[in-house]
Amino acid sequence: MVDPYKRDRPAREPRGSWFREIRRRIMSRLLTFVLMWAVILLGVALVWFAFSPQAQAATQGALAPGDRVPNFLLLDHQGDAHELYYHTHVDAVVLMVQGNGCPIVRHALPRLQELQQQYAEQGVAFLLINSNPQDDRARVQAEAREFGIEIPVLLDDAQLVGQAMGFERTAEVFVIDTDGWRLRYRGALDDRVSYETQRPQAVNHYLVDALDAMLAGDPIARQQTEAEGCLVHFPKRELAPEDISYAEHIGPLIADNCVACHRPGGIGPFAFDDYRMVHGFAPMIREVVMTRRMPPWQADPHYGAFEEDNSLSRSEKQMLVDWIQAGARRGEGEDPLPAAVAQEWPEWPLGEPDLIVELPPFDVPATGVIAYQHPRVANPLDEDVWIRAVDFIPGDRAVVHHIIATLTGQEGQFGRLGILGDGLGGYVPGAQPVVFPENTGVFLRKNAEFLLQMHYTTSGRATTDVTRMGLYFADEPPQHELQSMTLLDPRIRIPAGERAHTESVRRTFQRDALIYNLLPHAHFRGRASEFRLITPDGNEEVLLSVPHYDFNWQHTYNLVEPKFVPAGSTIVHSTTWDNSPQNRANPDPDVEVRWGLQSWDEMLFGSIRYRYVDDPAEAGPELAREH
Ligand code: HEC
Known part of the structure; x- marks a missing residue:
């Protein structure tokens, strides 16, 4: 049976349907209208948000x-280095955003320093961080003196940390759980201080509450x-992230700063x-830039200017990180990297040497520790020459850790201590050829011997190394003989577990001299190193500071402007070692460490290359005036 009610039943027109129809239409128009405005307002809000300064950080x-x-x-206002992930010896790191001249920060500081004392025993480290574009080291030092700031103020000069963490206002505190590096709290210290008002006592102790709960595991x-x-203030960048082009900006930056090592056959x-490698390593690139690991350069830019400084500028770092944050997109344009890596990388960058000295072959086993080798090679020449440059080509780059070459009859042959001066030059991974300063050279007698110190490390596979040393001769005898000064002390004792143990050694120049370069040297426990000049009139000047010493990169720091030092000047060379377990390179934090050749022993060792200045006028008008 067919249901009569279902069949072709005309829709019953209810009473007053015209009224409902009109209402429906009005409602639908209204809805469209409201929706449209909602969309417009949302759009406006989003655009506003995207372009507001805080939102940029956010x-x-x-x-x-x-x-x-x-x-x-980051380096702090005193020039010391601080790495966040170093702090595994504490349970929490409290970071407060500092800014010069901010009344709320100034009022909050005494309380923060009180808390620092209070929580020191409970394993909480306190740091300040300044991301203000208008504050620099000198200004922060002045603020610290005036307001008694004892907590290190980390200078986030490229604003990368402020941006990554989304700083908005100074005086905000961050509690970081060192177990997993999670953020546990962000916000006010307490509610005592506000804009232009201060209560005698805080009612809410936000930071203390957060710390207590965290430490109790609640x-x-x-x-x-x-x-x-x-x-x-996070000023607008020259290029908005979406305008940074891989082909135009990022590729060339990588080609100029990274490819010399990161190429086929390079030491990276x-x-x-090509782009895919940069894209794939993008998060890692961000990390090495934020932790200053790459490009490898450890000197504090505050002191001196050095020739091989390959560190990225503030704006280069920002551009690289902005591009990565925005998705590391390829975009249009030709990829510059394939051509950059394909260029000729000559074996001897200075050209074919005048003399190639081949060292005796050395068998390096797959694993284990190898005592320093000290091969001696007779000079094959039958006439005296002046050397103007030296270069080294390791037979197997994977196992040659460093080479120091010197000549019989030069300063610095400490046979008993096993140390050689760097009379001729040295090699470390990533090193450039050693080119002696203009008008100087090293004299090579025809009956001299080359003395080398070879430090081999094993690489997991057995190999035989045959290293070559290339010597370049001067056409004319140079005006000046290059000298080396070694600053070392074999009596060092580094207590077990000590986080920062400093020792120093000093030597005095007996004659006027012109310093060309400085080489700090320590081993796995090296943490920081410095060369300080004290002139006879008592003036002190830091010539080089390496706040974050890295054993992997034994740079020789060549001064862009050679430094004139009058007779009677003293050089103080100091090294700070970190013998704590937080030093990731530390082979054993439980032992007292003394002088020794191997990497698990230590050295207080610095070397300076200079020449004597006999006539102040001859060293140029600039030096004569100083004299
Ligand atoms: C002087 C040579 C050299 C230069 C220049 C250089 N690197 Fe490296 N890079 C290395 C070496 C060597 C390693 C391996 C380090 C290690 O194993 O500890 C490395 C490792 C890395 C790593 C892997 C992470 C790590 O720490 O091991 C990244 C990412 C990196 N480099 C990026 C860069 C970028 C980006 C640049 C340029 C801005 C650059 N490097 C410039 C030599 C260099």
Whole structure:
């Protein structure tokens, strides 16, 4: 049976349907209208948000409680280096955003320093960080003196940390759990100080509550509060992230700064030979830039100017990180990297040497530790020559850790200590050929012997190394003989577990001299190193500071402007070692460490190349005036 009610039943027109129809239409128009405006307003809000200064930081990834805080390494206002992920010896790191001239910061500091004392025993480290574009080291030093700031103020001069963490206002505190590097709290220290008002006592102690809960293993009740303070200015970059082009900006930057090592056959562990490599390594590139690992350069830029300084400028770092944050996109244009890696990389960058000295072959086993080798090779020449440059080509780059070459009859042959001066030059991975300064040279007697110190490390496969040393002769005898000064002390004793143990050695120039370069040297426990000049009139000047010494990179620092030092000047060379377990390179934090050749022993060793200045006028008008 067919249901009569279902069949072709005309829709019953209810009473007053015209009224409903009109209402429906009005409602639908209204809805469209409201929706349209909602969309427009949302769009406007988004655009506004995207272009507001704080939002720029925020969209770069403002950290919320629970997020992982990326590692970074920054120098503080005294020039000391601090790496976030070093702090595994404490349970929490408290970071407060500092800014010169901000009243809220100034009022909050005494309380923060009180808390630092209070929580020191409980394993909490306190740091300040300044991302203000207007504050520099000298200004922060002045602020620290005036307001008694004892906590290191990390200078985030490229604003990379401020951007990554989403700083908005100074005086905001961040509590970082060192177990997993999670952010546990961000916001106000407490509610005592506000804009132009101060209560005698805080009612809410946000930071203390967060720390106490965290240390007790309890959940933190308030993980985020509104922080009051002065806005941190993140000025607009020259190029907005979306305008940074791989073909035009990033590729050339990598080609200029990275490809010399990161190419097939280079010393880098991989080659940046096209966009895909840069894209794949993008997060890692961001990390090595934020932790200052790459390009390898350890000198504090505050002191001196050095020829091989290959560090990225502030704006280069920002551009690289901005591009990575924005997705590391390829975009249009030709990829410059394939051509950059394909260029000729000559075996001897200075050209064919005048004399190639081949060292005796040495068998390096796959694993184990190899005592320093000290091969001696007779000079095959039958006439005296002046050497103007030296270069080394290791037979197997994977196993040659360093080479120091000197000649019989030169200073610095400490047979008993096993150390050779760097009379002729040296090689470390990544080193450039040693070219002696203009008008100087090293004299090679026809009956001399080459004395070498070879430090081999094993690489997991057995190999035989035959290293070649290339010598370049001067056409004319140079005006000056190059001298070396060695600053060493074999009596060092580094206590077990000590985080920062410093020792120093000093030597005095008996004659006027012109310093060309400085070489600090330590082993796995080396943490920082410095050369300080004290002139006879008592003036002190830092010639070189290496706040974050890295055993892997034994740079010789060549001064762009040679330094004139009057007779009677003293050089103080000091090294700080980190014998704690937090030093990731430390082979054994439980032993007292003394002088020794091997990397697990230590050295207080510095070397300076200079020449004597006999007539101040001859060293140029600049020097004569100083004289
Ligand atoms: C002087 C040579 C040299 C230069 C210049 C250089 N690198 Fe490296 N790079 C190396 C070496 C060697 C390693 C391996 C380090 C190690 O194993 O500890 C490395 C490793 C890396 C790593 C892997 C992470 C790590 O720490 O092992 C990245 C990423 C990197 N480099 C990026 C760069 C970028 C980006 C540049 C340019 C801005 C650059 N490098 C410039 C030699 C260099």
